[in-house]
Amino acid sequence: MSERICSKVACRREAVSTLTFDYEGRMAALGPLGAGNDPHAHDLCALHTDRLSVPQGWVVLRHEAFRE
Numbered sequence: 001m002s003e004r005i006c007s008k009v010a011c012r013r014e015a016v017s018t019l020t021f022d023y024e025g026r027m028a029a030l031g032p033l034g035a036g037n038d039p040h041a042h043d044l045c046a047l048h049t050d051r052l053s054v055p056q057g058w059v060v061l062r063h064e065a066f067r068e
Contacts, residue, residue, distance in 0.1 A: 004033065004036065004043050005043070005045075006043060006044055006045035006047075006048055007019075007042040007043050007044065008044065008045070008048050011045060011047075011048065013045030013046070013047060013048075014045060015033060015043035015044060015045055016033070016044070016045060016046045016049060017030055017031060017032065017033065017043070017044050017046075017049045017063075018030075018031060018032065018033050018034035018038075018041050018042065018043055018044070019041065019042045019043075019044055019052070020034075020038070020040060020041045020042075021040070026055075026057055026058045026059065027058060027059045027060075027061060028052070028054050028058060028059070028060045028061070029060075029061045030044075030049065030052060030060060030061070030062045030063060031062075031063035032063060
């Protein structure tokens with residue numbers, strides 16, 4: 001299995017989480033690495049996981065492992 005890298009442009013760090021969106025519900029979900037076959041999911045490294053921000057009015061659901 002190959003290493004999964006962060007989806008952010010120009011970032012080559014190893015991914016530690018997967019981010020998915022519910023646009024209609026204005027919600028983002030951040031959890032452990034997903035299966036890797038969802039084209040609508042975005043893998044993030046630890047740095048980008050910590051820096052995650054969403055538009056005003058959105059809710060972020062964080063898996064217990066990523067709570068601040």
